[in-house]
Amino acid sequence: MLKVFFSAAILLMGGLGFSESALLGRAIIPTHSGQIGGLSAIHIADDGMSFTALSDRGTFLTGELRRNAAGKITGIAAGTPIPLHNAERDNANVGNDSEGLAIAPDGTIYVSFEGDHRVGKFATVDAVEDTLPIPNDFTALQGNSGLEALAIDASGALFTIPERSGRYDQPFPVYRFADGKWDQPYAIPRSGAYLVVGADFGPDGLLYVLERDFTGIGFNTRVRRLDLEAATADTILKTGFGVHGNLEGISVWRNAEGQQIMTLIADNNFRSILTNEIAEYRIDG
DSSP states (O other): OOEEOEEEETTOOSSSOOOGGGEEEEEEOOOTTTTSOOEEEEEEOTTSSEEEEEETTTEEEEEEEEEOTTOOEEEEEEOOOEEOBOTTTTTTTOSOOEEEEEEOTTOOEEEEETTTTEEEEESSTTSBOEEOOOOHHHHTSOTTSSEEEEEEOTTSOEEEEESOOSSTTSOEEEEEEETTEEEEEEEEOOOTTOEEEEEEEOTTSOEEEEEEEEOSSSEEEEEEEEETTTTEEEEEEEEOTTTSSOEEEEEEEEOTTSOEEEEEEEOOTTOTTSOOEEEEEEOOO
């Protein structure tokens, strides 16, 4: 059965909204003379320090977050970007608009792509892509509005969501890959002008969906938290123009004190007026 979510708390009227105190800190990943940019997804390791990020130019970026005793980021050490490899696409230099990232407990890396809509599997950041089966639904996605969000649940099932649904009154489809095949068991109603750009399952088993609204001069950000089984959703973060840059990636993890932390990463589009920003929020609800 297809489950479509309802959003009783969607307008942040009481309930599970964030206050400014939930913002833990912000930091900038240096561009290293333009080599690093376009960061569209991030995964934070269980230690809260190691990270793997993904650029929409077909590269991985690994590094470490330096933190003080209170857990606030004080610095970022990033390595050299590592190109994604696909035996069929490397020579043609196509199909490398990489947008979503999910890493399994065994270290297997999954990446979703738009344009050449697909999900790829990598044993390591240096490995050659093993492309998962491509369902007919993927071929119908819009060219620059493909599989932006990718997440993996505790059972190892993959979930991917396109940036656009096709119409303002049409829900975002949620595709699932499990037991070697794709299906579409869920759909998320659109609300406002926001588009899906990232997703992650938290340690609580809930799906956190990052959404962005580009106003023409800046970005609004929203995060909705979904209970897939109960088919419910609530908005836990909503920021207006000028608060953050082009946030596109999300990783939800638990720190040593048992608090759930939400790490967000911004895509600078390889433009000097934007930054490779990381922002962290504490999830209070």
